[in-house]
Amino acid sequence: MHILVLGAGVVGITTAWYLRQAGHSVTVVDRQKQPAMETSFANGGQISVSHAGPWATPQAPGIGLRGMGRSTAPVRFSPTVNHRQWRWMAAFLLQCRPGRVRANTDALARLAIRSQVELGLLRRTQQLDYAHAESGILHVFFNRKELAHAQQRARILHKHGIRIDVCDAARCIDIEPALASSTRNLIGGLFAPNDESGDACAFTRQLAQRCADAGVVFHYETTADSLDMHEGRVRGVAVRDARGVRGLLCADQIVCSLGTHTRALVEQHGPRPALYPIKGYSITFPAGPNAPRVSITDEEHRIVMSRLGDTIRVAGLAELGGHTVTVEDERVRLLTGLTRTLCPDAGDIDAAQAWAGLRPCTPGNVPLIGRSRIPGLWYNTGHGSLGWTLACGSARLLADLVDGGSSDIEFPHLTGKRH
Numbered sequence: 007m008h009i010l011v012l013g014a015g016v017v018g019i020t021t022a023w024y025l026r027q028a029g030h031s032v033t034v035v036d037r038q039k040q041p042a043m044e045t046s047f048a049n050g051g052q053i054s055v056s057h058a059g060p061w062a063t064p065q066a067p068g069i070g071l072r073g074m075g076r077s078t079a080p081v082r083f084s085p086t087v088n089h090r091q092w093r094w095m096a097a098f099l100l101q102c103r104p105g106r107v108r109a110n111t112d113a114l115a116r117l118a119i120r121s122q123v124e125l126g127l128l129r130r131t132q133q134l135d136y137a138h139a140e141s142g143i144l145h146v147f148f149n150r151k152e153l154a155h156a157q158q159r160a161r162i163l164h165k166h167g168i169r170i171d172v173c174d175a176a177r178c179i180d181i182e183p184a185l186a187s188s189t190r191n192l193i194g195g196l197f198a199p200n201d202e203s204g205d206a207c208a209f210t211r212q213l214a215q216r217c218a219d220a221g222v223v224f225h226y227e228t229t230a231d232s233l234d235m236h237e238g239r240v241r242g243v244a245v246r247d248a249r250g251v252r253g254l255l256c257a258d259q260i261v262c263s264l265g266t267h268t269r270a271l272v273e274q275h276g277p278r279p280a281l282y283p284i285k286g287y288s289i290t291f292p293a294g295p296n297a298p299r300v301s302i303t304d305e306e307h308r309i310v311m312s313r314l315g316d317t318i319r320v321a322g323l324a325e326l327g328g329h330t331v332t333v334e335d336e337r338v339r340l341l342t343g344l345t346r347t348l349c350p351d352a353g354d355i356d357a358a359q360a361w362a363g364l365r366p367c368t369p370g371n372v373p374l375i376g377r378s379r380i381p382g383l384w385y386n387t388g389h390g391s392l393g394w395t396l397a398c399g400s401a402r403l404l405a406d407l408v409d410g411g412s413s414d415i416e417f418p419h420l421t422g423k424r425h
């Protein structure tokens with residue numbers, strides 16, 4: 007079969023890889039000059055199997071309300087008149103119920119475990135080098151209530167065989183001595199020794215090269231404008247190149263991995279996938295001699311810190327209502343300030359390069375993987391805060407589904423109303 011994959015982020019490129027490995031003829035389309043130029047460019051770097059949970063929890067509405075309109079809140083909600091935002095928010099609130107939290111955590115954990123195995127296989131067989139580290143992820147807490155909630159979530163993950171150790175403050179510093187210089191009052195932590203980290207952008211670009219070597223065709227600087235329908239079925243995509251020249255790319259099946267832009271392409275044809283952008287920021291700076299080696303998550307401020315070779319990447323902040331990737335100085339100052347208090351000796355924070363990206367979020371953080379309600383159109387998108395963690399497993403699953411396989415993971419999208 008000839009399959010068109012729309013999007014060359016980490017999700018689109020892994021999708022192209024597994025489809026090609028399954029023997030299909032694959033073409034990838036992306037509006038940028040090279041892979042991983044948008045949300046997959048400078049994320050937090052964590053392969054966070056231990057943190058594969060939804061953002062929609064019983065505590066989330068309170069966190070959102072406290073951050074309403076406040077530019078110094080790590081989680082900021084800026085209400086707009088956009089009806090999509092309100093519809094998405096209503097769906098998000100429904101996912102905060104304990105039963106949905108359990109189901110979403112279960113689906114995400116299963117996908118994350120599978121993904122880590124697939125990523126390891128790919129790394130070894132394709133000799134991919136992306137500043138990969140297997141030093142675990144340490145979740146640190148400065149607030150007893152947050153630690154108690156995280157311990158509850160860890161119990162669900164334990165059931166899936168994910169190892170998470172509860173640590174007191176001294177044990178946290180044993181695991182990552184760079185935390186000794188923190189200016190905050192560390193209460194304790196959860197350590198997931200089997201978690202990993204690595205540079206998603208380097209991974210995606212190398213895998214794209216392996217795809218090209220295996221015969222995948224790439225059309226960069228090519229924007230997908232609309233779907234081309236014939237007798238109720240999609241048969242191609244109307245595209246436009248960098249000079250504005252229009253054309254049509256036809257295929258037997260089309261996989262949409264456009265991240266947060268998926269909705270704009272498909273809604274002209276009826277479906278309204280529940281996707282909404284949640285903006286985040288990262289800074290990257292040279293690592294100092296006492297920089298952390300273990301990836302760290304500060305749960306209270308929703309930031310993560312990963313060592314990527316000679317650099318440190320700190321990522322986080324969440325803004326509902328931020329549709330652009332404009333880098334706002336005030337938000338960067340917030341992120342650098344939090345970095346200075348969490349790990350003052352991490353490196354040359356003054357030399358930090360800032361970036362912002364849009365997480366393609368579904369209300370329950372569970373991605374859309376599988377058939378859409380348009381015949382011939384598939385989704386592999388909506389990986390929210392976990393796209394790097396889930397990419398390989400999602401792509402493998404999508405390729406199996408295209409070939410007639412079934413999913414043993416409960417995706418609301420596959421079992422409920424089709425988007």
Ligand SMILES: Cc1cc2nc3c(=O)[nH]c(=O)nc-3n(C[C@H](O)[C@H](O)[C@H](O)COP(=O)(O)OP(=O)(O)OC[C@H]3O[C@@H](n4cnc5c(N)ncnc54)[C@H](O)[C@@H]3O)c2cc1C
Nearest residue numbers: 013015017037045046050051052230265286392393394395
């Ligand atoms: C601050 C931040 C920190 C994060 N940290 C982590 C982390 O530590 N661990 C983790 O697992 N995840 C993390 N994530 C989430 C992760 O980065 C995303 O889930 C993932 O990158 C999404 O990948 P994607 O391929 O779906 O989207 P993208 O990378 O955005 O790819 C979509 C592609 O579609 C292309 N495109 C869009 N519209 C069109 C069009 N009309 N025509 C043609 N091409 C188009 C774009 O150019 C882009 O290349 C983080 C995200 C952010 C923002």
